[in-house]
Structures are given as C-alpha cells and as structure tokens.
Amino acid sequence: MNILEHRALRGPNYYSRYPAIFMRLDIGELEERPSDTVPGIAERITDLLPTLYEHRCSVGRAGGFLERLERGTWAGHVVEHVAIELQNLIGFSVGYGKTVDSYDTGIYNVVYRYRDEACGLAAGVEAVDIVARLFNGDTIDIPAVVARLKQVRDAHMLGPSTASIVDAAKRRRIPCARLDENSSYVQLGHGCRQQRIQATVTCRTSLISHGIADDKHWTKQVLGEAGIPVPRGHICHSIDEALEAALDIGYPVVVKPLIGNHGRGVSTDITDDPALREAFTIAFRHNSTVMVESFVKGEDHRLLVVNGKLVAAARRRPAHVVGDGAATLQALIDRENQDPRRGIGHENLLTQIQMDEHSHRLIAQQNLTLESVIANGEVIYLKSTANLSTGGTATDVTDDVHPEVKYTAERIARLIGLDIIGIDLLAETLTIPLDEQSAAVVEVNAGPGFRMHISPTHGTGRDVGQHVIEMLFPDSEDTGRIPIVAVTGTNGKTTTVRLISHLLRQAGRSVGTACTGAIEIDNHTIMRGDYSGPQAATTVLREPTVEYAVLEVARGGIMRRGLGFDECQVGVLLNIESDHLGENDVHTLDELARCKAVVIDAVHPKGTAVLNADDPRVLASREWARGDVIYFSLDPESEPVRQHVQDHGIAFTVHDECIVMRQGNVEASIISVVDTPITFEGHARFNISNALAASAAAYALGLTIADIQLGLQTFHPTPGQNPGRTNFIDAGDIKVLIDYAHNVPALKALSELVSRIPAQRRISVASAPGNRRDEDLYDLGAQLASMHDILLLCETDPRGRPDGEAVGLLRAGAESVPGTCRVEVIMKERHAVDRAFDEAREGDLLVLLIDDINSATERLRGRRFLPDTPTGDAGGRP
Numbered sequence: 001m002n003i004l005e006h007r008a009l010r011g012p013n014y015y016s017r018y019p020a021i022f023m024r025l026d027i028g029e030l031e032e033r034p035s036d037t038v039p040g041i042a043e044r045i046t047d048l049l050p051t052l053y054e055h056r057c058s059v060g061r062a063g064g065f066l067e068r069l070e071r072g073t074w075a076g077h078v079v080e081h082v083a084i085e086l087q088n089l090i091g092f093s094v095g096y097g098k099t100v101d102s103y104d105t106g107i108y109n110v111v112y113r114y115r116d117e118a119c120g121l122a123a124g125v126e127a128v129d130i131v132a133r134l135f136n137g138d139t140i141d142i143p144a145v146v147a148r149l150k151q152v153r154d155a156h157m158l159g160p161s162t163a164s165i166v167d168a169a170k171r172r173r174i175p176c177a178r179l180d181e182n183s184s185y186v187q188l189g190h191g192c193r194q195q196r197i198q199a200t201v202t203c204r205t206s207l208i209s210h211g212i213a214d215d216k217h218w219t220k221q222v223l224g225e226a227g228i229p230v231p232r233g234h235i236c237h238s239i240d241e242a243l244e245a246a247l248d249i250g251y252p253v254v255v256k257p258l259i260g261n262h263g264r265g266v267s268t269d270i271t272d273d274p275a276l277r278e279a280f281t282i283a284f285r286h287n288s289t290v291m292v293e294s295f296v297k298g299e300d301h302r303l304l305v306v307n308g309k310l311v312a313a314a315r316r317r318p319a320h321v322v323g324d325g326a327a328t329l330q331a332l333i334d335r336e337n338q339d340p341r342r343g344i345g346h347e348n349l350l351t352q353i354q355m356d357e358h359s360h361r362l363i364a365q366q367n368l369t370l371e372s373v374i375a376n377g378e379v380i381y382l383k384s385t386a387n388l389s390t391g392g393t394a395t396d397v398t399d400d401v402h403p404e405v406k407y408t409a410e411r412i413a414r415l416i417g418l419d420i421i422g423i424d425l426l427a428e429t430l431t432i433p434l435d436e437q438s439a440a441v442v443e444v445n446a447g448p449g450f451r452m453h454i455s456p457t458h459g460t461g462r463d464v465g466q467h468v469i470e471m472l473f474p475d476s477e478d479t480g481r482i483p484i485v486a487v488t489g490t491n492g493k494t495t496t497v498r499l500i501s502h503l504l505r506q507a508g509r510s511v512g513t514a515c516t517g518a519i520e521i522d523n524h525t526i527m528r529g530d531y532s533g534p535q536a537a538t539t540v541l542r543e544p545t546v547e548y549a550v551l552e553v554a555r556g557g558i559m560r561r562g563l564g565f566d567e568c569q570v571g572v573l574l575n576i577e578s579d580h581l582g583e584n585d586v587h588t589l590d591e592l593a594r595c596k597a598v599v600i601d602a603v604h605p606k607g608t609a610v611l612n613a614d615d616p617r618v619l620a621s622r623e624w625a626r627g628d629v630i631y632f633s634l635d636p637e638s639e640p641v642r643q644h645v646q647d648h649g650i651a652f653t654v655h656d657e658c659i660v661m662r663q664g665n666v667e668a669s670i671i672s673v674v675d676t677p678i679t680f681e682g683h684a685r686f687n688i689s690n691a692l693a694a695s696a697a698a699y700a701l702g703l704t705i706a707d708i709q710l711g712l713q714t715f716h717p718t719p720g721q722n723p724g725r726t727n728f729i730d731a732g733d734i735k736v737l738i739d740y741a742h743n744v745p746a747l748k749a750l751s752e753l754v755s756r757i758p759a760q761r762r763i764s765v766a767s768a769p770g771n772r773r774d775e776d777l778y779d780l781g782a783q784l785a786s787m788h789d790i791l792l793l794c795e796t797d798p799r800g801r802p803d804g805e806a807v808g809l810l811r812a813g814a815e816s817v818p819g820t821c822r823v824e825v826i827m828k829e830r831h832a833v834d835r836a837f838d839e840a841r842e843g844d845l846l847v848l849l850i851d852d853i854n855s856a857t858e859r860l861r862g863r864r865f866l867p868d869t870p871t872g873d874a875g876g877r878p
Contacts, residue, residue, distance in 0.1 A: 189480020
C-alpha cells in the first residue's frame with residue numbers, strides 16, 4: 001500500500017463537520033483481496049486490538065466492524081478503523097471515520113478524527129503498516145507501535161497546567177489555537193475578544209510583578225515591609241560573604257540562587273560551614289547571586305491565588321521512599337519510579353525521581369548509601385525541596401485553610417500584583433493563623449504549575465483552569481468569538497467579501513478581510529496574494545483589533561485543509577458553476593455543491609445562511625444550512641422566495657429597479673439599482689446579485705437599512721476599492737475594463753456588460769490557470785472569442801502543464817468560433833498588455849482579464865491614458 005496524500009483537515013471540511021485526517025491511499029494489489037479472502041483476519045485483528053470490538057461501523061452495534069471484516073471489506077476501510085483505535089490506545093478519544101472510493105481503481109480516500117494532529121498523522125502511518133502486515137500474514141508488534149505513538153504524543157502535548165486552562169476554555173466553547181507548536185503559547189478566542197496565555201502566564205500578567213516574583217530578594221523586601229513573615233537573609237556573591245551571613249543569621253540556614261525556579265540549586269537545613277560551602281557552590285552554578293536565609297521549620301505548602309482569590313492549597317513533600325525492611329534504597333527508588341503516574345518532566349501527574357549530587361549528599365548525611373537496606377516504615381528523603389518537578393508529592397489541603405491564612409495569601413497577590421500567583425509557604429499547618437506558629441513565605445511564583453492542584457497525589461483535585469478562564473472571560477456567556485462571515489461560490493466571492501467589509505467599515509466596525517488579492521486589516525493591506533484559504537482566516541482571527549472577520553472561502557482550501565475556523569455567524573453561498581472540476585476528487589457539479597455547502601453547514605445554530613434562490617443547486621443545498629436562512633434573488637416573483645417571505649423568512653431582491661428587503665407583508669426599499677455604483681446602472685446583473693448577497697449578510701449581522709444604503713452607494717468598481725473586479729476606467733480616448741473572469745459562466749455574465757459599453761473594437765488580454773480540464777480551457781477560449789474583436793492570449797500559471805499547453809487549448813477554442821475575432825498568442829502577460837495598449841485606438845474598449853492589476857494601471861498612467869490621480873479615485877460609468 002502507498003500513501004499518496006496525508007494531511008490534517010483543520011476545520012469543517014468536505015467529509016466531516018469536525019477536524020479530521022485525510023489520507024489518499026493506494027491499496028495496490030489488495031484491491032483484489034477483500035478481507036473475506038484472508039482466513040482468520042477478524043480473529044487475528046481482535047487478538048491484536050481487542051477494543052476494536054467496540055467499533056460499531058455502519059452495522060450500528062458493537063462488533064459491527066468485525067462483522068464487516070468477515071463479510072468482506074477493503075484494506076482502506078481497515079486502515080481507517082485501526083488509525084482510530086491506535087489514537088484511543090494512547091489516550092485520545094476519537095470515533096468518527098469514513099472511507100470512500102475515488103474515481104481511480106484501488107485508490108481510497110480515508111478520513112478519521114483526531115485530537116492531536118501529529119498523533120493523528122502518525123497513527124495513520126502506523127495503521128497502514130499494520131494492515132499491510134495483517135493482510136500478508138506478517139508479525140505485528142502492537143506494544144512497540146503504541147510506544148512510538150506515545151513518544152509522538154508526549155513530544156507535542158500541552159503541559160498539564162496549560163492543558164487545564166485550554167480544557168476549561170473548550171468547555172465554554174472558546175476557540176483555542178496553539179501559536180507555537182514547541183511551547184505552551186495559546187490564543188483563546190478570536191480578534192479583539194481574544195486572550196493569550198503562555199503556560200500559566202496570561203496577557204494580563206504584569207511585567208513588573210513578574211520581575212518581583214523572579215527576584216527572591218525583591219520579593220522578601222516587598223512582603224517584609226508589608227508585615228508578611230519572611231525569613232531573615234542576605235545576598236551573597238562569594239563563599240566568604242555566605243559564611244558571614246550564616247554567622248549573622250545563625251545555623252541552620254537555606255542557600256538558594258537569587259533567580260531560579262523548580263527548586264534548582266536550593267539546599268535546606270544547612271548546619272555547618274563545610275555544608276554551606278558545598279551548598280553555595282551548587283547555587284552559584286544557577287546564578288551568580290546567592291541568598292542565605294534562616295531555615296524555617298514547617299511543612300512546605302503551595303497556595304494558589306487566581307484573580308485575587310485563593311482557589312487551591314497543597315502540602316508538598318520532597319521526593320522520598322519508605323523502607324520495607326528488605327529492599328535496598330536503590331531498589332526502593334526504582335520501585336517508586338515504576339509508578340505509572342510518574343513520567344519525565346511534566347508529562348505525567350508525578351515526575352520520576354532523578355538522583356543528583358544533592359541527593360547523594362542528603363543520603364550521605366543520613367549515613368546511608370544506595371545499597372543500604374531501609375528499615376520497615378522509615379522515610380528517606382531524597383531532595384531537600386518539595387517541588388513536584390524533582391519528584392515530590394502533593395496533598396490537597398484547600399478545605400483546611402484558616403480564613404486568616406486565606407486573607408494573607410490574597411493580600412500577597414495584591415502586594416506583588418500578579419493575576420496568577422503561587423505562594424510558597426513554610427508552616428506547621430494551614431489550620432491556624434501564621435502569627436501563631438513557625439511560618440514564613442519563602443518565595444512567590446509567576447506562572448506557577450497547576451499539576452499539584454489538578455491531580456494531587458492525595459486528596460481532591462481542583463479545577464483551577466476554570467478559575468483562569470473565569471478571570472479572562474468573566475461573562476459566562478462570552479465565548480471569545482467575533483462574528484465571522486464566510487463567503488463561497490464559484491463566481492463573485494471577492495467582490496461580495498469586499499462589499500460586506502465596506503458595509504461594516506462604513507457602519508463603524510473594525511474589519512479583517514481575507515480574499516483573492518489580499519488580507520486587509522481595517523482597510524490596510526497587510527499581505528498581497530491569493531488569501532482565500534484557511535491560513536488566511538487564521539491570520540485575520542489572530543489580529544487583536546478585528547471586531548468582524550469577512551473571509552472568502554475557495555473550494556481548494558476546503559478540500560485541502562478544511563475551513564480555518566470551526567463555525568461562522570454568517571455563511572454565504574453565491575452560486576454553483578462549472579470550474580475546477582476534476583481536482584481533489586470533485587468531478588461533478590453536485591460534488592462541487594456539497595463542497596461549497598461546507599460553509600453553510602458551519603453556521604452557528606443562532607447564525608444565518610445566505611443563499612442564492614436563483615441557483616437550483618444552491619437551493620438544494622439548503623438541507624445543509626444551519627441557523628436562519630435569508631434568500632437573495634434577482635427575480636422578485638421567484639416561487640421559492642415568495643414562499644419563504646410568506647413564511648416570514650427574509651429575502652433581498654429587486655423591485656421597481658430598487659434593492660429591497662422583504663419579510664412577511666413588509667417591503668423595505670434600500671437603494672435604487674442605478675445609485676449602486678458596482679451595478680453599472682443595472683447593466684452588471686452579476687454585481688446586482690453580489691450586492692443583494694452582501695446586503696443580506698450585513699442585515700444578518702445587525703446593520704440597519706440606512707447602514708446598508710450608505711455602504712452600497714459609496715462602494716465603487718475601482719482598482720482602489722475592488723481591485724481586479726469589474727474596474728472600469730475612462731482613459732481618455734479609450735476605455736478599459738479590468739476583471740478576473742476565469743471561467744465560462746463568469747465570462748457569460750461579463751459579456752452582457754461588455755456588449756453594453758459603446759466601442760469601435762473590443763480588445764481583450766486573457767489567460768487561464770492550467771489546472772482546468774482540457775475541455776474547460778477550450779470552451780473558455782471560445783467564449784472569449786465570441787465577445788471580442790481582438791484576443792491576445794497569454795499564459796500566467798501553467799500549474800503543472802507544459803509551457804504553452806494551456807494557452808494552446810485556449811487558442812484552439814477561440815479559433816473554433818466563426819467570425820472575425822483575431823487571435824494572437826503572446827506568452828507573457830506584461831507583453832500582451834503592452835501589445836493591447838499599442839493596438840488600441842480612439843473609441844476602443846480594452847478588456848483586461850489579468851493577474852497583475854497594479855502593473856497594468858501604472859502603465860496606463862505612463863502612456864497618459866489615465867489621469868494622474870490616486871488609484872482609488874479612478875472610475876466611472878459606461
């Protein structure tokens with residue numbers, strides 16, 4: 001078997017409403033060997049993966065997949081189920097999958113859910129190998145496979161602290177996105193409503209307060225001056241200074257680096273000068289400034305304060321083992337590390353105990369070695385600090401905190417100024433006030449770990465991540481989302497996206513736009529290019545100032561990666577026409593309609609789907625639409641529209657040459673068609689349709705009729721406002737129409753406008769991407785020739801075809817049309833445009849169906865056809 005394509009679909013997609021892995025799999029010779037021809041395959045796979053019995057498959061009950069195996073199914077289907085179950089075995093609960101035939105014999109599209117992208121992809125690779133071995137009768141080592149997948153999981157998973165916040169956010173339906181796969185930097189929410197965290201440091205964490213917490217001396221100064229009990233201590237830069245400090249304070253003392261975390265370099269209960277020298281050396285390796293403090297007797301406690309409130313408390317004990325009277329110290333350590341709760345670093349609830357020089361010094365002080373047999377019940381401490389990261393354990397004591405201790409902890413948070421703070425307190429107990437016992441705050445932590453509170457070794461776990469989410473999103477109904485408008489269809493997407501964005505900006509909203517041509521943030525272009533895919537959506541949704549996102553969604557992005565968001569407030573489906581058929585296993589208009597319907601399937605239940613009632617396939621796609629439905633139509637007498645309005649649905653249509661909104665018995669006039677610049681006084685019917693769609697989307701977002709009217713009358717078909725989309729330029733003796741019509745339906749719509757513009761001759765420069773079918777390129781050439789007197793064909797993007805092949809097909813189609821159209825091939829677009837300029841005479845119309853709009857308009861100015869005015873001001877009416 002051979003994996004031809006393998007990638008993550010990161011949002012709603014052609015196959016699933018949820019993120020999924022897509023695999024295009026060539027099963028080769030196994031196409032002739034369905035599972036019922038492989039003796040004992042069901043029994044063998046059950047022995048390897050017993051939990052496959054739970055897979056219901058299409059049968060609809062437990063054991064259903066195994067029944068399918070026995071009746072006969074193909075290897076691709078088996079890969080799907082194995083990939084799902086492997087993810088379950090490493091802790092990710094997934095269940096959805098589907099395997100569908102392609103148009104090529106032996107090649108299947110395998111789709112299955114994932115929770116972690118890297119693990120989902122790795123599980124697919126392992127599943128293919130397992131199934132190939134299964135069909136061939138080879139040996140299979142499932143434990144080794146699971147071990148490899150766990151390594152992938154551990155390398156990519158969030159730490160427990162960050163994961164607890166992300167999990168709490170997901171329960172609130174707040175979208176979460178990792179901003180760096182190698183760290184715990186996470187965005188919660190979208191646009192202007194987002195919050196960001198890095199581990200347990202939030203975007204609200206004060207830099208000054210973080211600095212105080214990071215400097216132990218500064219911390220003691222702030223707290224000590226406020227009456228909080230802290231240990232006596234001195235800052236030292238040499239061993240001699242440390243010895244003087246110990247003499248002043250009096251033994252026992254604690255030695256630690258001024259700046260550090262996780263207990264690194266800390267030595268406690270130092271009782272003499274030789275031990276102090278050794279402890280200083282250890283601390284100095286971590287920081288050149290060392291603190292020597294009085295040793296405070298008491299147990300180690302961590303108090304967690306979030307948003308000024310104590311939310312959890314734990315008693316921590318250093319890494320230790322308990323003797324049984326028979327095992328050596330080393331054997332006890334090994335036994336403790338076999339606890340499945342212990343892992344490397346922060347991967348598990350507890351951390352494995354690693355013996356270091358400090359550990360060896362501790363056991364030597366107890367007159368022990370690793371070979372010593374420890375008496376039954378005797379506790380041997382292996383670390384002097386109680387950090388979980390060095391193997392310590394924790395017991396939840398949240399319910400035992402005295403009110404005065406709680407007040408002190410919350411006061412410390414205010415004094416330091418941290419929104420999330422971990423307070424390390426040495427105290428005999430938390431059940432009595434601190435001034436009634438031996439107690440002192442030894443340090444505070446910015447970005448404290450939550451592991452000890454989420455899953456303590458003993459006691460009740462606390463959902464501290466929920467408290468962080470409640471701080472960042474205090475309104476319980478706030479999901480951190482901004483309204484997303486997603487626009488798809490075959491033609492008109494870019495114009496509709498730009499028009500919706502304009503309507504919102506005119507109404508005072510801050511808008512992020514992504515479309516074919518650019519990404520714009522509040523009318524500022526930040527990137528140029530084709531941005532109609534999911535990555536562009538991600539870029540817009542990360543922008544901190546954006547209040548509304550308006551996104552063009554192309555077929556290619558849906559098929560390759562899915563949507564760049566999980567749901568939208570408004571989904572617009574403009575039309576379904578023949579274009580790009582034959583790509584990504586989309587060969588028919590019905591399949592293309594299903595692909596485009598992904599956008600309206602992703603509408604929030606309280607959102608709105610905007611549908612073109614003039615397109616039968618769009619109407620048929622209503623079964624996928626979520627939320628409310630608004631129709632738009634050029635035909636005010638359309639039966640679907642009439643029935644929809646009668647049922648008190650909303651429709652936007654044209655009546656008495658005005659754009660109107662209808663609902664029930666109400667008709668609200670918005671603006672005359674002739675006063676809407678992009679309609680070219682009603683001659684560009686395709687832009688009337690786009691204006692109706694944009695108006696419907698804006699209305700669904702809460703804009704008023706007056707807002708929509710103002711926006712429609714101030715949006716002009718110029719290179720400044722709608723570059724490359726029906727830009728009409730009166731350049732003195734000639735006229736120029738720039739557009740990006742690139743398929744036959746779009747050209748037919750444009751031809752009506754072209755024919756209404758008075759001209760001596762119509763000269764066109766045109767090309768087409770090479771990723772169209774041969775017949776599509778041929779028909780495109782024929783349509784171009786039928787519209788023009790002179791046709792200059794060029795080639796801008798062969799997309800895998802040999803040079804000259806795509807333009808050759810265009811030429812063949814053009815030359816098949818009877819008439820007087822003169823056809824020339826000029827390979828480079830720039831040269832073809834220059835040739836058109838040279839050819840143009842007074843009264844001619846140039847129709848430039850080109851990619852490089854800016855270059856063409858600049859050359860127009862250079863030839864003195866175009867007035868020397870800003871690009872956004874050029875324009876006019878035919």
